[in-house]
Amino acid sequence: MGFGISGVYCATVTPLNADLSPDLKxxxxxxxxxxxxxxxxxxxxxxxxxxxSFSVTERKAILEGALNAGITPEQLAPGVGVAAIPDTVExxxxxxxxxxxxxxxxxxxxxxxxxxxxxxxxxxRIIEAVADPRLKLILYHIPQTxxxxxSRPLVTRLIAAFPGTVVGLKDSxxxxxxxQGLVEDNPxxxxxxxxxPLLLPFLKIGGAGCITATSNLAARAxxxxxxxxxxxxxxxxxxxxxxxxxxxxSMLNSYGQIPxxxxxxxxxxxxxxxxxxxxxxxxxxxxxxxxxxxxxxxLPGV
Amino acid sequence: MGFGISGVYCATVTPLNADLSPDLKxxxxxxxxxxxxxxxxxxxxxxxxxxxSFSVTERKAILEGALNAGITPEQLAPGVGVAAIPDTVExxxxxxxxxxxxxxxxxxxxxxxxxxxxxxxxxxRIIEAVADPRLKLILYHIPQTxxxxxSRPLVTRLIAAFPGTVVGLKDSxxxxxxxQGLVEDNPxxxxxxxxxPLLLPFLKIGGAGCITATSNLAARAxxxxxxxxxxxxxxxxxxxxxxxxxxxxSMLNSYGQIPxxxxxxxxxxxxxxxxxxxxxxxxxxxxxxxxxxxxxxxLPGV
Numbered sequence: 001m002g003f004g005i006s007g008v009y010c011a012t013v014t015p016l017n018a019d020l021s022p023d024l025k026x027x028x029x030x031x032x033x034x035x036x037x038x039x040x041x042x043x044x045x046x047x048x049x050x051x052x053s054f055s056v057t058e059r060k061a062i063l064e065g066a067l068n069a070g071i072t073p074e075q076l077a078p079g080v081g082v083a084a085i086p087d088t089v090e091x092x093x094x095x096x097x098x099x100x101x102x103x104x105x106x107x108x109x110x111x112x113x114x115x116x117x118x119x120x121x122x123x124x125r126i127i128e129a130v131a132d133p134r135l136k137l138i139l140y141h142i143p144q145t146x147x148x149x150x151s152r153p154l155v156t157r158l159i160a161a162f163p164g165t166v167v168g169l170k171d172s173x174x175x176x177x178x179x180q181g182l183v184e185d186n187p188x189x190x191x192x193x194x195x196x197p198l199l200l201p202f203l204k205i206g207g208a209g210c211i212t213a214t215s216n217l218a219a220r221a222x223x224x225x226x227x228x229x230x231x232x233x234x235x236x237x238x239x240x241x242x243x244x245x246x247x248x249x250s251m252l253n254s255y256g257q258i259p260x261x262x263x264x265x266x267x268x269x270x271x272x273x274x275x276x277x278x279x280x281x282x283x284x285x286x287x288x289x290x291x292x293x294x295x296x297x298x299l300p301g302v
Numbered sequence: 303m304g305f306g307i308s309g310v311y312c313a314t315v316t317p318l319n320a321d322l323s324p325d326l327k328x329x330x331x332x333x334x335x336x337x338x339x340x341x342x343x344x345x346x347x348x349x350x351x352x353x354x355s356f357s358v359t360e361r362k363a364i365l366e367g368a369l370n371a372g373i374t375p376e377q378l379a380p381g382v383g384v385a386a387i388p389d390t391v392e393x394x395x396x397x398x399x400x401x402x403x404x405x406x407x408x409x410x411x412x413x414x415x416x417x418x419x420x421x422x423x424x425x426x427r428i429i430e431a432v433a434d435p436r437l438k439l440i441l442y443h444i445p446q447t448x449x450x451x452x453s454r455p456l457v458t459r460l461i462a463a464f465p466g467t468v469v470g471l472k473d474s475x476x477x478x479x480x481x482q483g484l485v486e487d488n489p490x491x492x493x494x495x496x497x498x499p500l501l502l503p504f505l506k507i508g509g510a511g512c513i514t515a516t517s518n519l520a521a522r523a524x525x526x527x528x529x530x531x532x533x534x535x536x537x538x539x540x541x542x543x544x545x546x547x548x549x550x551x552s553m554l555n556s557y558g559q560i561p562x563x564x565x566x567x568x569x570x571x572x573x574x575x576x577x578x579x580x581x582x583x584x585x586x587x588x589x590x591x592x593x594x595x596x597x598x599x600x601l602p603g604v
Contacts, residue, residue, distance in 0.1 A: 020427075052412035055388040056358075083385060085580065086357040108582050110354035110411065112447055118582035125322075125581055145414055147449050148582070278387065279427055280410050280420035280450070 003190035003208040004136045004167025005102050007040030008222045009077055010215040011048040011194075013261050014062065016276040022054065022062050023273065028069025030216075030265070035075065038223030039215060042071060043104055045079040047145055047172070048213040048258055053278040056087050060094050073099035077211070081106030081140060085122060089129045096132050104138045104170055104211070109146040116154040120161075127162055135165050138192065142172035152178070156185050170194055170211045180205060196222060196245045200238070203229045216261045218248045243300045251295045259284040264296055305492035305510040306438045306469025307404050309342030310524045311379055312517040313350040313496075315563050316364065318578040324356065324364050325575065330371025332518075332567070337377065340525030341517060344373060345406055347381040349447055349474070350515040350560055355580040358389050362396050375401035379513070383408030383442060387424060391431045398434050406440045406472055406513070411448040418456040422463075429464055437467050440494065444474035454480070458487050472496055472513045482507060498524060498547045502540070505531045518563045520550045545602045553597045561586040566598055 012034060015026035031042050044066055045051035045059055054062065063078050080091035080103045088105065095103050105126070107119045127137065139158065143149035150169070158166045171179045172194030179198070182191045183206040190208035193199055199210045199222060215222050221241035228234035252260045259277055263284035266274035275283045284292070314336060317328035333344050346368055347353035347361055356364065365380050382393035382405045390407065397405050407428070409421045429439065441460065445451035452471070460468045473481045474496030481500070484493045485508040492510035495501055501512045501524060517524050523543035530536035554562045561579055565586035568576035577585045586594070 047412075052385040053387065053410065055386045055392075058386075058388065083354040084357045084360075085355065086360065090357075108355065110349075110447070111582055112449065114582040115584060118584045121581035121584065145412070147414065279423035280413055280416040282417060282420045282423065 003188070005077060005138055005190045005192060006208040008038060008209055008215060008219060008226050009041045009043045009192065009211040010034045010039045010219060011043045011046035011211050011213050013216055013258060013265070014045070014049045014054075015274055016278065017273070018276075020276060020278050022058055022065070024061065024065030024069070026271075026273065027062065027065055028071070031066055031069060031071045034215070034219055035071070037219035039219045040209070041075045041077055042066065043077045043079065043170075043211045046104060046211065047142060048216070048261070049079070050258065050278050050281065051079045052082065053281070056082075056090060059091060063095060063098065063100070067098060073101070076100050077102040077104055077138060079104045079106070079140070081109075083108050083110045085126055085129075088126050092126065092130045092135065093132070096130070096134060101134045102136045102138060104140050106140045106142070106146055107148045107150065109148050112147050114148065116151055116157075119148065119150065119154055120157060123158055123166075124161065127165055136167045137162070137165055138168040138170055138190070139166065140170050140172070141178075142170075142194070144173070149173075152181050152185055155182060159186055159189055168192060168208065174198075176202070179207065183207060196249050197242070199245070200225050200229055200242050213257045213261060214245060214249045214252060217264055218245050221245050240300065247299050251292075251299070255284065255288065255292065260292065263289065263292060267293060267296065305490070307379060307440055307492045307494060308510040310340060310511055310517060310521060310528050311343045311345045311494065311513040312336045312341045312521060313345045313348035313513050313515050315518055315560060315567070316347070316351045316356075317564075317576055318580065319575070320578075322578060322580050324360055324367070326364065326367030326371070328573075328575065329364065329367055330373070333368055333371060333373045336517070336521055337373070339521035341521045342511070343377045343379055344368065345379045345381065345472075345513045348406060348513070349444060350518070350563070351381070352560065352580050352583065353381045354384065355583070358384075358392060361393060365397060365400065365402070369400060375403070378402050379404040379406055379440065381406045381408070381442070383411075385410050385412045387427055387431075390428050394428065394432045394437065395434070398432070398436060403436045404438045404440060406442050408442045408444070408448055409450045409452065411450050414449050416450065418453055418459075421450065421452065421456055422459060425460055425468075426463065429467055435466075438469045439464070439467055440470040440472055440492070441468065442472050442474070443480075444472075444496070446475070451475075454483050454487055457484060461488055461491055470494060470510065476500075478504070481509065485509060498551050499544070501547070502527050502531055502544050515559045515563060516547060516551045516554060519566055520547050523547050542602065549601050553594075553601070557586065557590065557594065562594065565591065565594055569595065569598065
């Protein structure tokens with residue numbers, strides 16, 4: 001039984017021009033680098049991609065930009081969930097119109113403390129409005145940022161109500177027990193982990209893969225783990241990959257994931273343009289760049 | 303010295319048609335009722351108005367609907383702050399294009415734990431992009447829902463950077479000490495309280511007025527307090543008004559403000575259409591309607 005989504009997906013950062021508009025050229029090149037580095041796909045317009053700092057029009061342009069750069073619809077799983085249901089419907093239909101069937105969908109995230117019935121009603125309304133049997137919806141559980149958690153009973157209810165449509169969930173909570181519970185509750189349902197260091201143990205208990213920020217910098221290591229985690233003959237290689245992932249993740253968490261990834265890419269490419277973020281996020285602090293360079297140099301190779 | 307905004311503003315609920323589109327006819331009538339009941343103005347498209355459940359296009363239609371119904375630009379202070387800066391700029395420019403100069407602006411609210419520098423940069427970017435000297439911006443501090451608080455030092459910094467533009471703040475935190483501090487820090491700056499029962503004490507220490515949900519049901523009482531709080535000869539009347547406000551607010555908080563206001567209006571008008579909400583919010587629970595009727599009947603008159 002195949003998962004609706006599986007493998008190593010990068011929650012790619014979004015490069016910006018000097019006026020903070022999306023830099024589609026730099027983005028296309030980065031997506032190709034990620035695929036070359038081993039990613040199965042690109043989760044454009046996630047939290048790491050500053051998705052909710054872009055308008056609906058800009059989000060459509062970003063998606064079309066990736067396709068125009070030669071990334072295929074099958075390689076893309078864009079974020080489409082915003083605060084207002086009509087916009088989520090519009091973004092989902094737009095993705096489908098481009099042949100992209102897998103989308104990652106936040107619940108409406110302005111109101112807090114909402115009921116499972118209310119979140120169910122929101123997803124139901126969106127799915128019924130999109131009304132496209134090709135849709136493969138990946139729920140997005142990131143309570144530390146959305147502040148709207150998706151409970152396990154709610155997830156099971158959505159799968160039962162929309163079989164073949166609600167096919168997966170990205171769990172960015174970092175709560176391994178929750179991911180394990182989701183896998184146990186819902187056989188065949190694709191749970192994608194957001195915390196890279198958990199990919200290795202999670203694959204062993206039935207996880208489908210990962211959608212991660214660290215893969216902007218460590219895609220090859222994640223791919224090694226995905227491909228070889230069950231092969232005892234490759235244990236040394238897998239351990240080395242896990243070491244690199246843990247070190248990279250720890251570095252990102254020390255400084256803040258999105259500015260740090262962009263700062264590392266700016267250094268790598270000798271391209272200051274990479275450093276820009278949209279407010280309210282801020283660029284990596286210049287006074288810590290020296291320290292960051294040392295940490296990047298010290299990352300274990302794979 | 304006059305405040306940039308003052309008096310009793312209603313954070314109006316937004317009535318919906320059967321397909322959950324905004325019901326502009328019912329909204330216009332409700333706005334007129336609110337003005338007739340004593341509101342100085344209408345804060346359309348606030349949290350109570352389910353603003354962030356509407357698309358940019360729908361929000362523009364709601365604003366135009368209120369004007370078409372005969373509410374004047376001077377009577378309106380709509381919410382314009384959304385997660386993406388380009389949309390906030392577009393909504394603000396749209397309001398100004400209609401002659402509406404006072405707007406209430408949330409900070410970008412998807413990312414949490416952002417820095418004061420980041421929030422300052424977001425507001426600065428918006429103000430500079432709007433580039434209209436008529437703009438009177440009311441900051442919106444509602445940490446329990448936005449999860450992006452506006453600190454007192456940040457507010458003072460924004461006032462200093464954009465004098466004559468950043469003229470007020472709606473404080474929905476319920477934290478009286480914070481409101482008091484904002485008034486002390488920033489002479490002439492209009493702090494509008496969101497928690498109705500605090501209007502009476504807050505006016506006495508220099509508050510500018512209120513923008514509240516309860517005013518959908520108790521505008522007259524709030525107006526009595528606003529007009530007569532300093533008149534010892536009207537103390538009995540003011541006390542009665544305060545009693546009604548406290549009882550109404552307590553009733554709303556028992557069940558959830560937005561569905562309860564809509565349920566009470568549905569009863570009052572004999573119009574079930576009022577009961578609708580957009581997911582993830584849900585209508586008032588039918589099994590509690592009897593109990594709600596009793597509480598409404600028991601509200602102290604004014």
